[in-house]
Amino acid sequence: MPHATARVTRALFVATAMVASLLLWASPAGAEDLSGGRLDWGVKESFRNYITGPIAQGSVQTGDGASTANGAYRFHSASGSYDGGTATIDYRGWVYFWGHDGELDVTFANPSVEYSGSSGTLYVYVNGSRTDMASLSGASLSASGGTVSVSGASATLTANGATAFAGYYEAGQALNPVSFSADVVASQPEPEQTTEAATEAPEAEDDTVGGAILDWGVRTSWREYVSGNIAEGSWTVADGAADGGAVFRFPEGAGTATTTDYELSYKGTVAFTGTNVDLAITDPAVTATGGAGVLSAEIDGERIDLVSFEAELTEADDLLLAEAVPTTLTEAAVPVFGGYYQAGDPMDPLTIAVPLTEDAALPVLPDLGSDPDEPTPAASTEPAPAAAADEDGANPLIWIVPAALVLVMGAAAAVIALKRRKRTDPDADEASEPAASAPTSEPTPSETATPAENGQDGPTAPPAESSPEDTEADKEK
Ligand code: HEM
Known part of the structure; x- marks a missing residue:
C-alpha cells in the first residue's frame, strides 16, 4: 500500500530530523x-x-591582584572562551x-593564552605592548568538571619575546612552564556579581553593621x-573565607562601626600546612579606637x-x-610564625569594607576560579572532547547518540520490512536521507576583549616597597 510506505517514509524523515536536531544540540x-x-x-x-x-x-613587585604561589607569579580573574x-x-x-638603578624597568601585565590540543601561545603586555612571549607545548588542554585547564606546558621564548629581555635571551630559549585554568560559565548562571552586594541590611539607627x-x-x-x-606546602580556605590570590577574604563581618571606632567579627578560616607548618587562622576580628586598630584571630582555640x-574608615x-x-x-x-618575624615587622596590608546600604558594592576580589589541583568527581586528564561538556562535565553525546541510533534503526527496520512486503512501490526507494546532513559546521569563535583596552600597563615608577628581600630572608632560614 503506497499510503503505508509514505507514512513510514515520513516517520523515517521525522526520526532522522530529530536525530539531526539532537546532534546539533549536542555538538559544539x-x-x-x-x-x-x-x-x-x-x-x-x-x-x-x-x-x-x-x-x-633590584626588586620584583606584583600588583592588580597578581600574587606569588608555588614559585610562580599568579595572575587571576580569567575571562575568555x-x-x-x-x-x-x-x-x-x-x-x-x-x-640596575632603574636601567632595567619592565612590567609584564595581563597575560593571555591561546591554546589548542597540546600547544599554544602565551601573550603578555610588556610595558604596555601586547607581545607574543612564548610558544607553549607538551601539555594537553583538559576540559572536565566545568574547568578548562593546562598543567605545566613548556614555554619557549619567541623572537618578539626576546626583545623584552634586551637581547640577553635568544628566541627558542626555555622559560618557566605555564599552567592555567578557567571555569566554564554554567548555562544558567547564578546571578553572581563581580561586585558582591551586601548580605545584610545594616541598621540605620545605631552603629550596628553587618555584611x-x-x-x-x-x-x-x-x-x-x-x-x-x-615548606613545600599549601593553604586552604574554609567556612566562607575566599582565596583571592594575594589576599584572603573573610566575610560576614558584624559588629559596630563609626569612622574612628569599630569592632567587627568575621567568619572563615585559612589554614597553612607544609613541612613544619600547621597554622589555621580562624574568624578574625578587627577592633579600633580612635583609628588605632588590632586584627585578632582564633589560633588553636585561642x-x-x-x-x-592605624585606619579611620x-x-x-x-x-x-x-x-x-x-x-x-x-x-x-611572634610565636605564631615560629619566631621568624619580629614584633613590628611589616605584614600584608588589610582592607575593611562595611556596607551602609543593601546595594553597596564591596571591593572586587580577584577571581581564581576552581582549583585545578582539587580533584572533582568528573575529573579527567584526557584531552578535551570535541563536544561541549555539560555543567557536570558529562558529555551529552553519551546518551543522545545511542537514543538517536535506536530511533533511526527502528525507523530503518520498519522501512526494510515494508520494502520486503511491497517491492513494487517506487516511492519507497526514494526515501530521503537527511541523516547524511547531520551538522558539520564548525563553531564560530567568539570575540574576546583584550586587556589593552583596560589601560592596565602596570607601574612606571620603582616599587616603594619590595617583597623579594622578604623572600630571600625566608630562603636563608
Ligand atoms: C645597566 C644596564 C644593565 C647591565 C649593566 C646589565 C648587566 C648584566 C650582566 C652582567 C648580566 C650577566 C649576569 C650573569 O651572567 O650572571 C646580565 C644578565 C641579564 N640581563 Fe642585564 N644588564 C643591564 C640591563 C638589562 C636590561 C634592561 C634587561 C632587560 C630586561 C636585562 C636583562 C638581563 C637578562 C635577562 C639577563 C640574563 C639573566 C639570567 O637568566 O641569568 N638587563 N645583565
Whole structure:
C-alpha cells in the first residue's frame, strides 16, 4: 500500500530530523564562556634570581591582584572562551621587574593564552605592548568538571619575546612552564556579581553593621615560604573565607562601626600546612579606637592579636572603607610564625569594607576560579572532547547518540520490512536521507576583549616597597 510506505517514509524523515536536531544540540555549536581562573608562570627562574641578586640589585613587585604561589607569579580573574578544543583566555595582574638603578624597568601585565590540543601561545603586555612571549607545548588542554585547564606546558621564548629581555635571551630559549585554568560559565548562571552586594541590611539607627568584609593576605613572604621549596606546602580556605590570590577574604563581618571606632567579627578560616607548618587562622576580628586598630584571630582555640594598624574608615559609595592599610606584627603573634618575624615587622596590608546600604558594592576580589589541583568527581586528564561538556562535565553525546541510533534503526527496520512486503512501490526507494546532513559546521569563535583596552600597563615608577628581600630572608632560614 503506497499510503503505508509514505507514512513510514515520513516517520523515517521525522526520526532522522530529530536525530539531526539532537546532534546539533549536542555538538559544539558555539563557544562556551569562561570566567574565573588563574594562570601561573614564573617567567624564568634565573631571571628572577638575577633581578634580586648582586648584579641587578633590584626588586620584583606584583600588583592588580597578581600574587606569588608555588614559585610562580599568579595572575587571576580569567575571562575568555572555549570552543571545540581551543581556549582563548585573558588574565589580570602585573609583575614589575626593576634593577640596575632603574636601567632595567619592565612590567609584564595581563597575560593571555591561546591554546589548542597540546600547544599554544602565551601573550603578555610588556610595558604596555601586547607581545607574543612564548610558544607553549607538551601539555594537553583538559576540559572536565566545568574547568578548562593546562598543567605545566613548556614555554619557549619567541623572537618578539626576546626583545623584552634586551637581547640577553635568544628566541627558542626555555622559560618557566605555564599552567592555567578557567571555569566554564554554567548555562544558567547564578546571578553572581563581580561586585558582591551586601548580605545584610545594616541598621540605620545605631552603629550596628553587618555584611562587612576583611581582605588580608597575612604576609607575601609567608605565603611564598609555605608554598615554596622549603615548606613545600599549601593553604586552604574554609567556612566562607575566599582565596583571592594575594589576599584572603573573610566575610560576614558584624559588629559596630563609626569612622574612628569599630569592632567587627568575621567568619572563615585559612589554614597553612607544609613541612613544619600547621597554622589555621580562624574568624578574625578587627577592633579600633580612635583609628588605632588590632586584627585578632582564633589560633588553636585561642584569640591572639596578630597585627596592629592605624585606619579611620572613610564613607564613600555607601561604604565605610579603609583600603590597603599597612600592618605590623604584634609581640603576641611572634610565636605564631615560629619566631621568624619580629614584633613590628611589616605584614600584608588589610582592607575593611562595611556596607551602609543593601546595594553597596564591596571591593572586587580577584577571581581564581576552581582549583585545578582539587580533584572533582568528573575529573579527567584526557584531552578535551570535541563536544561541549555539560555543567557536570558529562558529555551529552553519551546518551543522545545511542537514543538517536535506536530511533533511526527502528525507523530503518520498519522501512526494510515494508520494502520486503511491497517491492513494487517506487516511492519507497526514494526515501530521503537527511541523516547524511547531520551538522558539520564548525563553531564560530567568539570575540574576546583584550586587556589593552583596560589601560592596565602596570607601574612606571620603582616599587616603594619590595617583597623579594622578604623572600630571600625566608630562603636563608
Ligand atoms: C645597566 C644596564 C644593565 C647591565 C649593566 C646589565 C648587566 C648584566 C650582566 C652582567 C648580566 C650577566 C649576569 C650573569 O651572567 O650572571 C646580565 C644578565 C641579564 N640581563 Fe642585564 N644588564 C643591564 C640591563 C638589562 C636590561 C634592561 C634587561 C632587560 C630586561 C636585562 C636583562 C638581563 C637578562 C635577562 C639577563 C640574563 C639573566 C639570567 O637568566 O641569568 N638587563 N645583565
